[in-house]
Amino acid sequence: MKPFLRVLALRLRNSWKFMLLVAVLATGSAALCQKYDLLRMSDAELGAYDQGLTFFTGGHPRSRDVVIVGIDDKTLQGIRDNEQYVRNYGVYPYSRNLWARVFEHLVDQGARAIVFDGVMDERGTDESNDLALAQVLEERGIPLTLGFNINAGQPALPRVEPVNRLPQVPTPRPAPAPEASPASAEGEDFVEAAPTGVATGDNFDDFVETEGAPPLTREEVARALAFPVHHSGLTLPTLEQTSSDDGSRLMRHPVQPLPGLVRTTPGFGLVVLEEDEDGRLRRTRFAYSDGANTYATLSLAAAADILGAERVELTPGKLKLGSRELPINPDGSAELDFGGAWKDRFEALSVYAVLEDWARREEHRTKGTAYVPAIPEGTFRNKVVLVGGLSLGTSDVKATPFQSDSPGLVKHAVMLEALLSGGFITEAPFWASLLLTFGVALFSVMLITLMRAPALEIAWPLLLFFGLFLITGLFLEHGRVHVLSAMPIYAGEVASLSAIAFNHMFANRERERLRQAFNRFLDKTLVDQLVEQQKLPSLEGETREITAFFSDIRGFSSFSERFKDDPKALVALLNRYLTRVSSVLMAHGACLDKYIGDAVVCLFGAPLDMPDHAVRACHAALAVRDEVDALRAELQKEGLPDVYTRIGLNSAEMFVGNFGSEHLLDYTAIGDGMNLASRLEGANKAYGSVIMIGPRTYELAREHIEARELDRVKVAGKEEAVTVYELLARAGELPAAKRTTVERYHRALALYREARFEEAALVLEEALAADAEDGPSGALLARCRRYALNPPPLPFDGVASLEK
Template sequence: MTGERWKTVRSRWQDHWRLMVGVAALATTLAALCHGFDAKLGGLLAEAERSAYDAAVTRFTERPDRSSQVVLVTIDQPSLERIRDNPQYTLNFGSWPYSRNLWARVVEQLEAEGARAVVFDAVMDERGSDESMDLAFAQVLRTTAIPFFLGVSTHPDASPLPPVDFQAEPTARQAPAGVEEPPPGDETFPEEAFPEETGAETFQDAPAKTLLPDVPPEQMARAVAFPARAEGRSLPALDYESSSRERAPSHPVHPIPVLVGAVEGFGLVEPEADADGFMRRTRFAYSDGHNTFATLPVRVAASLLGASAVEFSGRTLRLGSRTYAVDADGSAGIDFGGQMHDRFHSVSLFAVLNAWVLRGQGQPTKLPPEMFRDKVVVIGGNAVGLNDVKATSFSSHEPGVVKQAAVLDTLLGDGRFITQAPLPVSLALVFVVAFASVVLLMTTRWTPLEIAWPLGLYFGLGWVTGPFLGLTNTYVLTALPALAGVVASVSAVAFNHLVANEETAFIRQAFSRFMEPKLVEQMIAQRELPRLDGENVEITAFFSDIRGFSTFSERFKDDPRNLVRILNTYLTRVSAALLKEGGCLDKYIGDAVVCLFGAPMRQADHALRACKGALAAKTAVDRLREEFRAQGLPDMFTRIGLNSAVNFVGNFGSEQLFSYTAIGDGMNLAARLEGANKAYGTVIMIGARTYELAREHIEVRELDRVRVAGKTEAVTVYELLALKGGVDARTRETVARYHAALALYREARFTEAAAVLDARRAEAPEDGPTQALLARCQRYAEAPPPDFDGVANLDK
């Protein structure tokens, strides 16, 4: 930012900082009110916040490595098909949902693989058609050393469980009352899985020995419920939304009694979906008004970590000796870390079941070595037909088991759930964004920024809060600050375009008659009146004049109106060409045009712009000559001089009348170069500094080294031919021949130089510099000048 621009910005801040603070505070207040009443507003802000959360999570929380704590056994479509197509498996386990002896075999195999625990992301709340299979499954769970955890669903029609006194001594894992424990060493399942090969009795043929009785409600309640304590708040209620949109109580559905005492623990498998159906958060523990219940991952982690209860205190969840950061309401965002296949190793159900068969036959299991060793194995559905497809931030089609696995992996692993920053922190960001928006737009008053900034807030604020989420697992509200920023931006734009319009009208009315329109618009943009003082700035000055204008105007001494019309047409064409390249018209002096490049608007490429403007002006005049020739008007030629130098630029004049112009030796030289074209037969002559700044983009001919009147220092001057690559081969030959002759001329070898030029003069008979240098060489060959230094003097 230039010094003048910075001065303008600072002035606007000093004039309006109180207004800026007020607008930011108002925008923050409105945003906070919208946040508080969003439900009554239709939840649009919550929906936008969920979208922003999803974008931040997917961009910045994806994990590079798979879990080292949890492995999945997936009930995938190939498993369903291969079990169905295997007659022996179908005979022993039936079709989906399989007989529970299949899960017994899976548990046995996972125990053999060294798994730490098995978690079944499903419920078993209906007795099997053959209750002996349920009893046999329970027996396996009791006799194996591996803990098994099972899900529990809820339903409004389920019977409430009696309150549990967790202070009382819990009973050991045992079979329900009335169920006979098998003696040690008794085998409920045959050792061989395939009866056709061994002659053993099948599971389907095994008769049910007894009708399994129910367990006492108190025992059921102690098995399903789990202690949970929350200081200063109540746990979320188990309820559902009825058809009348009212909340109605819900209760856990009792698992089959035979599993009570056999399963290590039961946990809720609530969907916990947001309003849009996506799984993003978990609540850890619930209450039905009588008892408290842990979610399935929490129940597993509590058992493995030796925790006797779930404890909430402030924004902390405690399980035994482990603590976890959660939100103030006891919930937390699930750190999925990516899609299921990216986060967890998984093995198909069929592979595990087949491994059990191979192990019984003494063959290698073909399972990945050490896949399950010391891991918690979560069994869940992955097949489309199981209707357990859920949506997460990473995918709209994820198996529901990924939620249980992700929560459990966090509880057992790094313990970092995604939490929301406290509301005051988010509101602080809201104020910062709103304040930055109003300050930026009210101080710069740049129309492209007024459009781009609100769009940038809407689409880009997540790139500020997202990395913070990735580093800290803390989500700062993003849609709310964006909303406040947009409100503040609209307010700032309204100020710029309503209040500033009054100043614009005043400046235009007061100064448009005395100053160039571009300078007036610059003052409007900067809100700064012109001053009589100026500054030293490097610019490129443009001077042009009509060759022989006195003779030209003599033709119209009896028709001055037509002369004015012709002159106005000429000035309009030349001016338009210059303005298109960013030039600032300084003045018209009769038929002469003075233009500045690089002031008042700073232009780093002012020299190149001036060269482009000069070439465009020459082209415009050439077209105008053709028009004049067609109208029978006299021919018109123009000459142009360009020079780049540091000049003093500003408003010069009196308090009554001033104009924006430049003064200095650089301006004088540009005027001299314009006149010098006559001596060299050229159209556009440029100074050495202009050539130095634009040399990479232009084609030139070095004309001579000259000394202007009143100066002792010689300068090199050039003829501007075209932009880079715009010179034809014939002209290049002419220029090369001229440079060769010029080198001989500077060595005072005038005869040789004349011979070089004269030898091919017929090929470029209209080349003015060739004719001028040839004439000078011929003259000097006859009468060499004394003290020749190769420098030509430019007279006034």
């Protein structure tokens, strides 16, 4: 482990400036993309945020504060199918007296407050129904917060000093007249009983508010709609919008609700779309301004009334509502904590069910009949009831991170829950996301640059995405903090790609260094093959099995003596010889190790991996023999000295790498295997052979060559005898006459090892009679005759010594 750590430390020392620079540049580019929405960074961030929100923050418990009463499909169909209901309330959008019944019944059932997600700013076809709603709100003190709209075509309201009109405690419901008996939803005809003082049908003049009521002023409307919002250190968003005609900015102003409702409704809240660019609801702003007054959103105005707050205080990072304080974003916004699908979070009932329950209670109160509730007792007690559209037919459908077809009132439900007993999701400070981005970029570039693992280069970009998804998701789940994830992912990917490019450049430099190091020793095509290997050779040294090649010119000392007066001619001839031999060797995949005068040393199987290194070496040696024979013939014609060459080959585990001093390094191999190869080359002289190979070389290449066993020998410093062979030809290319000579030699060698020297000599004489130039037969014959005259000590093992 320590060498690995030392390698990492060296890489860190050599590359820390690069890694730091990449991390800074990646962080800076990611921050610019985030700030100016380059490369659609905002879309990527919203997508990552939605994934984290749905994966980590779902499963919140059902709300204990908010109940939804909605106009669902059951309401639309139920009222449409009930003739009496149609006469009383019409079809959707229903007349206002329906809401009078609903609001009144919700209060009777103990509702803490009612929030109506809608606006009432257009007079109905029967204004008595509008006045009936206003009458109920005034007489019963309904704790209602009603929405109001904005429009660019509205005149501006005057600036006023806003005051929050906190709702009064609802008055007890007066006992109904016994003769007024509504019918249940089963279809029994009835004429709906109106509350005391409420006009019905044509009795519009009976509504007391019309008698002598002063006209509604613009100041009165402004005081009803404006809300006291203190925003120290914050600039509230305006109600401007871009004109679709000329692109100019137009200020939108509140649309006045029905006059009767302005005076009788205790609370009003702004209903404004707060969708992101992709149409999804994710966040909210709590208050807006039209340049003259401040207006609270519907949910905030309702929560302020419920909590008894006379005003709202907004400061960077904090929302104060009476005694309740909530963390928000520094710009005064906050992300909505949906907590799951809306049907799992909130209990939802049908408006039709409320009407049915009201009708049954009225029948019970007036007729004394048995009461079978349509809604369980206590459903609305101490709850905030949010009323609005649930059906697609109400055209109030919005997309959230959890669902693409949620009703729009879900936003208000989530906000009310957060304002009353929960909280919002806030964005982490930008510096924190920037710090995370830098950390991710630095870690990415360090990891890939230091490890230099191809598998990691592929896996890390994927792991980076899932890792940041997990980290930011845990912040969302446990801290309700939105840490930017697209920006660090972008920086991490850029840093990773930069590190990968650096690694490849480094690898290219390593390849070029290897190319330069081995161009002198290997054939160009083999150099290309070497540098393209996935595993580059270790120049520091490694142990591997290779085949060593040694060759030498017979009698080179006498050879060079002839050129003592013309050394340039000697050099020219020697260069000619070495070039011819080296070209053949390199063509067969050899790595030229060195020249020692006329001697040539090369390696097969290093640095390039060669599973067939022994076969290649044998074939190369045969090709060198043929090339030297051709050169000898040329030199003979030119009157130049002979270059008869002997060759030794040996295969073994050797240590290969760069060896030398700080002044000169050489790629070579060391070990007993190299020594044996050198000794085999010299041993050719004693046996009259040209190419001698060791036992491991013969074992690896025997299927591809023709060879004869020469002898069993002991090498200097070794007690164990080894068998050596003469390489004769490629497999299947040995002439028949030579094959006969080899067979006779093998018979004679067997007799020799049995100490039957005279018999062996007879066989060898027969072989030489047929092949007088066979050197090994002549050498063994001389030894047999010597031992026949002077027998060796017994027992005789037949092992020769290569001490010299």
